[in-house]
Amino acid sequence: MKYLLVLLVLVVAVGIWRGKRRAEAEARSPATAPPNKPQTMVACAHCGLHLPQAEAVSDGAGRFFCSLEHRQAAARADSAH
Template sequence: MKFLLLLLAVFALLWLLRRTLRSKLPPRAESAPAVVPQEMVACAMCGLHLPRAEALPGRGGVFCGEAHRTAFETTHPEG
């Protein structure tokens, strides 16, 4: 009986200690805001998909780089 009483006292002490420490912790930080999806476009020359913000506009569509824009505009003249 003495052993059970001692075990109960230790358990109660640990529970109170844990509860006290938990209340002193700062609140959890909010999770990072969700990333907004970006519109993806395909390069008119090679078909590579990339975010519209990174694409280069040109005659005939958007391109993944200056080299593809120049090559496309050279091989596909207007008119």
């Protein structure tokens, strides 16, 4: 009878310990973020690469580029003509 009582106390203690660990793990896991909203995609006027408009470099004339280097290359090409 004594061993049964000790076993019961151990089972309850392990159950409480596992429950706390599970609660801590759930608290540490990041909440699922809401899905990102769709973004407008634009094509680089120099190479044609498609990228989000927020990441593109604009030349002020309504053209978008994937990098500053491509904007400068297009400006050099325009001034050569």
